Amino acid sequence: MIRLEGVSLTRGTFSLEGIDLSLSRGEHLFVIGPSGSGKTLLLETIAGIHGDASGKILIMGRDMSGLLPEERGLSLMYQDYSLFPHLTVAENIGFGLTIRGVPGNETATIVDNLVARFGITPLRDRYPASLSGGEKQRVALARALATSPVLLLLDEPFAAIDPMLKSQFIDELGRIRRERDLTILQVSHSREEVYALADRVAVMIDGRVRQVGTCDEVFRSPASREVAIFTGYENILEGVVTSDDRRIHLLVAGGIRIGIPQGTPPGTRMVACIRAADVVLTPEGSHGTGGLRIADGVVASTRNDEHGVSVTVDCGVPIISWFSHREMEQHQWRLGQEVGVLLPSQSVHLFDSDHPEEHLISHS
């Protein structure tokens, strides 16, 4: 239904390069990527803000790339909501209808329905300056929906919301999307939002789309080293392929040996990407279960967060393991404790160092 073909744009030293993406009707596609990777620029380009972009933007088979923003029938919502400060809530929501010449009584009916749907009826005559972040978000979303856009472009819509309210708003957006069969392209940094709402995810790095797939495909099988780093692979280990009598290993600094599949030529430089949650620790002297032992080391540091504890083991190079708080209570890893490091099968993603976008294999 919506297809981008080779969309490119240069702004100063930054470029969007040959973006190819497609969305089917009613799909919720997320674009994720590090700050400065061009995500917002991509949304603006689709919206027609940057008239000098090249490539094709096809909506229902019609090429929109030559059209002005007001002719495209899309809605764009920024993370700061960009409400018009001189207009009331009702005027903001009705702006797109008024400007398109929709009769006043029809506009009023649509606005009334939207403020009722979003639970902001008491706010309809207020100005944006007096609204909370959550209220502004509802107004901005209602305004974006008032014109019944064929595609809704959302630029980090939950970034400015109190974390306590965020999950409530995520659920709300999901409900609205289902109610209205909306097609949404959303930019986000949050894995929580992606897992809750996304049908598919596109990873964008340095102005290029590096991988498109379902959440599991992107987060479990990164297509490149960059995607692995961005999607949270904490352990990025570079080494050289070596062979002994029977097996082939990736030899990493510190003497760490990671088993890799037969057939990889010795001497090849490769990168192993491993999630901290996949790294298993076992006390020194214990054989351990749950994977192949790749190194021994000493617990160098631990770091708590709301979900669990990251344990960094010094094996010559640091290897990070992650435990839930409950697991941590069971294991009681201490600073200075000698431990063995194990990796389960299918937990290592290998990439050729000289061709970092070439995903060789998942292996242990």
Place this chain on the structure above:
Amino acid sequence: MPPLLRLQRDPLVVVFTLAGGILVGLIVLAVLSIAVPELADPFHLAGVAGEPGVMESLLLTFLAGFVAVGILGLLGTPLAYLLARNDFSGKAAIEGLIDTPLILPHTVAGLMVYLLFMSRGLIGAPFSRAGFFFEDAFPGIVVAMVFVAIPYYVDGVREGFGTVPVRLEHVARTLGATRWQVITRIVLPLTSRHILSSALVAWGRAIGEFAAVVMIAYFPMVVSALIYQRFATGGIAESRSVAFIMLILCLILFIGIRLLTKRLGRYDDTP
């Protein structure tokens, strides 16, 4: 301890108050030096006000100032928007050119205006062939006022446009607004206070101009020229009365417009 007393114990506040007080005091003394003798002799003041030419000169000055600001609004507002919203090669040079009237001696500005708009000037010549003259005429006064007030208007309005996030324009366009509608429905309402404020400053600058105006149009006489003429021919008392009338009218206008625009551009219904 009351806040005022607390402030008095802060040596920085004391030093800054003394320094600022000298400037404020200078302005107050200057106003009093005109106002006190005039208020002490209201009959003389009324007599001067009733003299032929005085009220005409005041009306001429204010009207020329309004026309100059109108022209600045039509030509300067688009320029200010372009400068606020775009980066292009040569932008710094254009900004420097706009500010030229700020740094030039007013006689130089007057000479420039005269050379351009005199009957043999680059712009004045084609107009004079059509029977339209700038020298010693109302249009000459207006162009001189426009020239000296350009930076005051353009810089102020450009700053105002800069306060409107460009994303508001983007959102408005995706909602269906054309470029023109974005300007009229979003940008101008949000900068109305800056525009009025800049217009007021430009108008004040325009009606106060002397050198640039008299070089192209000594007659009909604007107030600044009239005050100088009275000072040169009739002495202090004659010129002071005209100056006092001008002062009072300007104060009334400035304060009135400031009060009218106080709430303009503030959209906050927070109790």
